[in-house]
Amino acid sequence: MxxxxxxxxxxxxxxxxxxxxxxxxxxxxxxxxxxxxxxxxxxxxxxxxxxxxxxxxxxxxxxxxxxxxxxxxxxxxxxxxxxxxxxxxxxxxxxxxxxxxxxxxxxxxxxxxxxxxxxxxxxxxxxVLGPTGLTAYFGLLEVGKPQAGETVLVSAAAGAVGSIVGQIAKMQGCRVVGMAGSEEKCAWLRDTLGFDAAINYRSCGDDAAALEGAIREACPDGVDVYFDNVGGNILEAALACLNKFARVAVCGWISTYNMADAPGPSARNLWQLVANSVTIQGFVVIDYMDRFPEGIAQLAEWVMAGKLQxxxxxxxxxxxxxxxxxxxxxxxxxxxxxxxxxx
Ligand SMILES: NC(=O)c1ccc[n+]([C@@H]2O[C@H](COP(=O)([O-])OP(=O)(O)OC[C@H]3O[C@@H](n4cnc5c(N)ncnc54)[C@H](OP(=O)(O)O)[C@@H]3O)[C@@H](O)[C@H]2O)c1
The missing domain is CATH 3.90.180.10 (Medium-chain alcohol dehydrogenases, catalytic domain)
Structure with missing residues (x-):
């Protein structure tokens, strides 16, 4: 005993x-x-x-x-x-x-x-050197496939995954826009992490049309990669702003997790995937388990070099x-x- x-x-x-x-x-x-x-x-x-x-x-x-x-x-x-x-x-x-x-x-x-x-x-x-850093690394680079000069939009952008996604996208030469739920988080994204713009989704109106307006204003050239951490109205608004051949990396749908009757509200405009020849792909970080050593080594190098905060x-x-x-x-x-x- x-x-x-x-x-x-x-x-x-x-x-x-x-x-x-x-x-x-x-x-x-x-x-x-x-x-x-x-x-x-x-x-x-x-x-x-x-x-x-x-x-x-x-x-x-x-x-x-x-x-x-x-x-x-x-x-x-x-x-x-x-x-x-x-x-x-x-x-x-x-x-x-x-x-x-x-x-x-x-x-x-x-x-x-x-x-x-x-x-x-x-x-x-x-x-940053474990599951959430690896989720950002593989989800953005392997699913989102950002190219220099493209616009990357990320939700829950000040969180563990989102904050790393945005910084890696900046390193790829992208214009990066984050969505977060407070002025303090948005200021951190812009002033400390170097995001090009940040949207406070709580203050811009939470229906899909108001969110779409805020995304269009922050992404005047449209969205090429949407890294989706939240689902719901923000996903619907992001889909409305996608460019031709955009990619949507579906990482998580936190806005639905506490809903009593899953799956809850989801985007009503999936037709945009057809209209703009968009690729949408869900993933879990363990899909990339055999490449974790590579991901951890790269993340550690960026942290040591002061490139990832x-x-x-x-x-x-x-x-x-x-x-x-x-x-x-x-x-x-x-x-x-x-x-x-x-x-
Ligand atoms: N696919 C995978 O392998 C994988 C692995 C890890 C995580 N994930 C997913 O990635 C997402 C982020 O996870 P994390 O660990 O990095 O957590 P996190 O972003 O550090 O924390 C969660 C954040 O989500 C935001 N949030 C909560 N409810 C929301 C809502 N209704 N609408 C919009 N935003 C909301 C909040 O930020 P605000 O203040 O900005 O609202 C909160 O701080 C989750 O969806 C999670 O399930 C997926």
Whole structure:
């Protein structure tokens, strides 16, 4: 019997709308002992990603729904507490799909070892040097295929993915326009990240026609690449502004994730895809898993050279996890959102 106690936030019911403490309550249970080939990680950082909301539901998705009664699933970084694997020893640090919990018992084969001696803050491996940075890198370059001189529009532009998309597009020689939900975020995009223009979608009117007017004003030559993080009215407005042979990279539809009846409102003007010979493609970052080393090396080089800037919001304390997660949906997060559980 383990002497370690594990605090877990687990899925008690599938949310209808934003997840509540009744949907995701807390329990204290013994830490599962590692079976052969497993390790017990003492979690240091838990990544809070919009996708987790999708895994709480049971609609068909790119991975299985979280089972009722299981800890909420999330990418975590932890220190090995116990090991029944030759590949890890106590004290090592690893990143893996774990849970909203203090300890995760996981297969060693699924863990990526992280080298603390490199001096990189570990949380960066969840953001700019991890899944969100890679999503921006592969989604923009492989799906959006931006060419120098083209106009790239990105939504949720001040977020973990969007802020990296815009900066990579600038490096490709594009004109870059971001959409974000506050004046502070828009100012950061323009003044710090070097976006050519930023649209505050909350103040320009939120119906598709008002949004379309704001996009046309900010993109006088039309839109060649739309990197869609939000779906809904913003997608509809962006489709109305596309140029001939434009590309739409569908990364996420956060505006719909908390809708009780998915899929919620979606663009009514898909005919624009025909009218302008547009390519629209959804993707998930794991489509590019075999190229992650290349992507991480490039992102790290840009960060070291000062060419990529990013924000992260690290909130301390496992017991803050649900209210912190909800910040993704009201826009009160500043960049990559992470929970820390200090040692
Ligand atoms: N395909 C993949 O592999 C993949 C991987 C990672 C993420 N994603 C997707 O990428 C998107 C961004 O994720 P992230 O991790 O970078 O999160 P993030 O952008 O750091 O945070 C989410 C942001 O979305 C915006 N938002 C929330 N509700 C909105 C709404 N109704 N309308 C417009 N904007 C809204 C908010 O910014 P404002 O203040 O600007 O509203 C919020 O800060 C999500 O859709 C996510 O599912 C996809």
């Amino acid at each position: 383990s002497t370690l106690e594990n605090r877990q936030y687990y899925l008690a019911s599938r949310p209808a709308g934003a997840p509540t403490p009744q949907d995701v309550p807390c329990r204290d249970v013994p830490v599962a002992e590692p079976a052969e080939g497993e390790v017990v990680l003492r979690n240091l950082y838990i990544s809070l990603d919009p996708a987790i909301r999708g895994w709480m539901g049971d609609d068909p998705n790119y991975i299985e729904p979280i089972a009722i009664g299981d800890p909420v699933r999330a990418t975590i970084i932890g220190r090995v507490e116990k090991s029944a694997s030759e590949d890890f020893k106590p004290g090592d640090v690893a990143m893996v799909m774990g849970g909203w919990e203090r300890y995760s018992t996981v297969p060693a084969a699924m863990c990526t070892a992280l080298d603390e001696s490199a001096g990189v803050p570990l949380s960066y491996y969840l953001g 990013f924000r992260e919001e690290v909130v301390e304390g496992l017991d803050n996890i649900l209210p912190t997660f909800l910040k993704l949906f009201d826009g009160s997060n500043s960049g990559k959102l992470v929970i820390s559980i200090p040692e």
